[in-house]
Amino acid sequence: xxxxxxxxxxxxxxxxxxxxxxxxxxxxxxxxxxxxxxxxxxxxxxxxxxxxxxxxxxxxxxxxxxxxxxxxxxxxxxxxxxxxxxxxxxxxxxxxxxxxxxxxxxxxxxxxxxxxxxxxxxxxxxxxxxxxxxxxxxxxxxxxxxxxxxxxxxxxxxxxxxxxxxxxxxxxxxxxxxxxxxxxxxxxxxxxxxxxxxxxxxxxxxxxxxxxxxxxxxxxxxxxxxxxxxxxxxxxxxxxxxxxxxxxxxxxxxxxxxxxxxxxxxxxxxxxxxxxxxxxxxxxxxxxxxxxxxxxxxxxxxxxxxxxxxxxxxxxxxxxxxxxxxxxxxxxxxxxxxxxxxxxxxxxxxxxxxxxxxxxxxxxxxxxxxxxxxxxxxxxxxxxxxxxxxxxxxxxxxxxxxxxxxxxxxxxxxxxxxxxxxxxxx
Numbered sequence: 001x002x003x004x005x006x007x008x009x010x011x012x013x014x015x016x017x018x019x020x021x022x023x024x025x026x027x028x029x030x031x032x033x034x035x036x037x038x039x040x041x042x043x044x045x046x047x048x049x050x051x052x053x054x055x056x057x058x059x060x061x062x063x064x065x066x067x068x069x070x071x072x073x074x075x076x077x078x079x080x081x082x083x084x085x086x087x088x089x090x091x092x093x094x095x096x097x098x099x100x101x102x103x104x105x106x107x108x109x110x111x112x113x114x115x116x117x118x119x120x121x122x123x124x125x126x127x128x129x130x131x132x133x134x135x136x137x138x139x140x141x142x143x144x145x146x147x148x149x150x151x152x153x154x155x156x157x158x159x160x161x162x163x164x165x166x167x168x169x170x171x172x173x174x175x176x177x178x179x180x181x182x183x184x185x186x187x188x189x190x191x192x193x194x195x196x197x198x199x200x201x202x203x204x205x206x207x208x209x210x211x212x213x214x215x216x217x218x219x220x221x222x223x224x225x226x227x228x229x230x231x232x233x234x235x236x237x238x239x240x241x242x243x244x245x246x247x248x249x250x251x252x253x254x255x256x257x258x259x260x261x262x263x264x265x266x267x268x269x270x271x272x273x274x275x276x277x278x279x280x281x282x283x284x285x286x287x288x289x290x291x292x293x294x295x296x297x298x299x300x301x302x303x304x305x306x307x308x309x310x311x312x313x314x315x316x317x318x319x320x321x322x323x324x325x326x327x328x329x330x331x332x333x334x335x336x337x338x339x340x341x342x343x344x345x346x347x348x349x350x351x352x353x354x355x356x357x358x359x360x361x362x363x364x365x366x367x368x369x370x371x372x373x374x375x376x377x378x379x380x381x382x383x384x385x386x387x388x389x390x391x392x393x394x395x396x397x398x399x400x401x402x403x404x405x406x407x408x409x410x411x412x413x414x415x416x417x418x419x420x421x422x423x424x425x426x
Contacts, residue, residue, distance in 0.1 A: 015195065019136040020145055022193035023129035024152040026092055029183040030125045031156020031293075033095055033118065036180055037061045037389075038157070038268045038289055039164035040173035042276050047173070050108055058393025061269045062386045063112040067119020069382035075124025079131075084197040088128035093187055094121030099180030123382065127374040130362045135197055143312055146359030147304025147352075154297035154351050157268060161289040241373060246365070252423045253361050253377055256316075258384035259416035260354035263323070263409060266388030267292065267350055271343070274392075274405055284336070288343050295344035296351035303352050304359075312360035316353050317420040323349010324413035331403035331410075349413055357420065 041057055044050070052060070071091065079087040098118025105111035129149060137145040160176065167175045241250045271292060276285040299319070307315040326345025334342070358374070365373040395405050 016136050016138070016145070018193045019132055019195070020149055022190050023088075023133045023149045025186060025190060026088060026125050026129050026152075027150055028152035028156045028159075029092060029096065029180075029186070030122055031153035031158075032160050033099060033122055033156070033180050034064070034153075034265070035157030035160035035268060035289070035293065036099075036164075036177055037064070038270070038272055039160040039286065040168070040176050041269060042273050042285065043164075043168050043173040045273070052108065054393045054397045055390075056108070058269070058389045060108060060112050060115065061265075061389035061393075063115040064119035064122060065265060065382055065386040065389070067116045067121075068123030068385060069119075069379055071120035071123020072127055072382060073123075073376060073379035074120070075127055079124075079128060084128050084131055085191075085194045087124060088132070088194065089187060089191055091121040091124035091128065092183055092190065094118065095125075096121075096181050096183040099177060100184075103174050103178035103181070123378070126358065127378055130358055130374050132194070132197060134359065134362045136195075141308065142363060143307035143315075143356060143359055144301070144304040146362075147300040147302075147307075147356060150355035150359070151297040151300045153355065154293040154295075154300065154347070157293035157351075158290055158297065161272075161286050161293060165286050241365075241376060248422075248424050249364060250377075252419045253357070253364070254380050256320075256357055256416045256419035256423075257354065257361070257377055257381035259412045259419065260320070260350065260357060260384070261381045262384035262388040262391065262412055263327075263346075263350035263416070264354055264388065265385040266392045266409060266412075267327075267346060269389040270392035270405065275339075288340070291340050291343045292347040293351070294347075296347035299344075299348035299352035300355050303348070303356050307356050307360070312356055313420060313423050313425070316357045316360065317417050319353035319356070320349050320413050320417040320420060323347075323353060324410045324417065325349075327406050327413060328410035330406040346409075353416070 037060070041061065044060075045052060045054075045057055075087050075091055095118040098114050098121065101114040102111055102118065105114050130146070133146055133149045134142055163179055164173070164176045167179070241247075268289070272285040272289050275288045303315055303319055322345050326342045326349060329342050330339065330346070358378070361377055362374050391408070392405065395408060398404075
């Protein structure tokens with residue numbers, strides 16, 4: 001089918017920039033929402049009005065991740081029926097409203113309920129942003145563009161840490177959470193930046209709409225996977241994931257993402273608290289979260305470049321291995337500068353590795369099922385995300401030495417390395 005490029009058509013590279021910017025902003029907002037608990041956790045622990053124990057704090061941190069488990073599954077499946085663009089906007093709006101409710105929550109129970117509702121929206125952002133970024137990126141730059149897009153996640157955590165350093169002494173920990181509702185003001189600009197997915201339109205048999213959009217954007221129309229329009233659903237996706245062509249890859253991706261998410265959310269939630277127990281004041285302990293997120297943002301861009309050159313499988317495995325070394329070395333006493341360097345390695349070997357791995361997963365499966373397959377994988381990975389804060393809480397309340405935290409997280413990074421190395425070659 002021939003696509004006629006109209007005079008007002010957008011150049012392909014301009015479309016890529018638009019989609020990349022919109023997805024980057026969405027991930028930035030999500031990163032702030034996820035990072036806010038690590039930024040305020042030590043202040044919440046000192047709040048005498050609630051008097052929360054480490055296990056209760058860990059549970060409150062996990063409520064959003066429970067919602068993300070269901071959100072990734074629901075959004076990934078519904079997007080193939082409703083469209084990826086409206087689903088992404090809906091998810092951003094949902095978690096932003098939930099942040100407003102969380103900031104006003106008068107009791108821990110309502111706080112957890114609001115975080116649970118927000119998690120449903122959070123869980124849908126990554127699968128939608130991943131599918132759109134991969135679709136509108138040139139094949140030889142997909143890992144790099146994915147690294148750019150996902151750098152917003154780390155920068156969102158960075159904004160949460162920096163915001164907490166300034167806001168908590170003046171306005172308290174609730175103000176840091178309240179800032180997370182500001183993305184509501186960005187919904188209209190996001191809707192203007194994002195086009196609908198051409199893969200979605202083709203898979204639904206809406207060829208006329210797909211041709212018009214492709215002509216308007218000045219991009220080629222993706223070919224349908226079959227002669228009949230596909231109607232992807234849960235049964236279709238599961239059959240694909242566990243078919244003989246994809247079974248080994250599915251299991252390896254799920255194990256590696258489980259471990260990666262456990263590292264991301266466990267370290268993000270408990271790193272400032274662990275460092276504060278190690279003798280650092282509030283400012284320096286939050287500085288470790290700043291370094292953790294900033295290093296993962298820069299590392300994601302570099303790792304994306306490396307993945308495009310040497311392959312995502314090898315790049316991710318090396319990154320997880322470096323993270324295991326950095327986390328394990330934190331067990332021993334060092335100067336502040338050395339601990340900052342090791343924390344940077346931990347960020348590279350957790351967030352950066354997980355983001356490139358997610359982008360690699362999004363290219364593994366057929367285009368018509370890309371969002372669903374990514375959503376299913378991330379739904380299962382959310383179990384690891386839920387386990388991260390609880391895992392750290394269990395160690396914090398067990399009476400074990402602080403070094404046990406780092407030893408346990410380093411072991412998880414080694415398991416992730418092994419799972420990536422076992423991925424079949426393409």
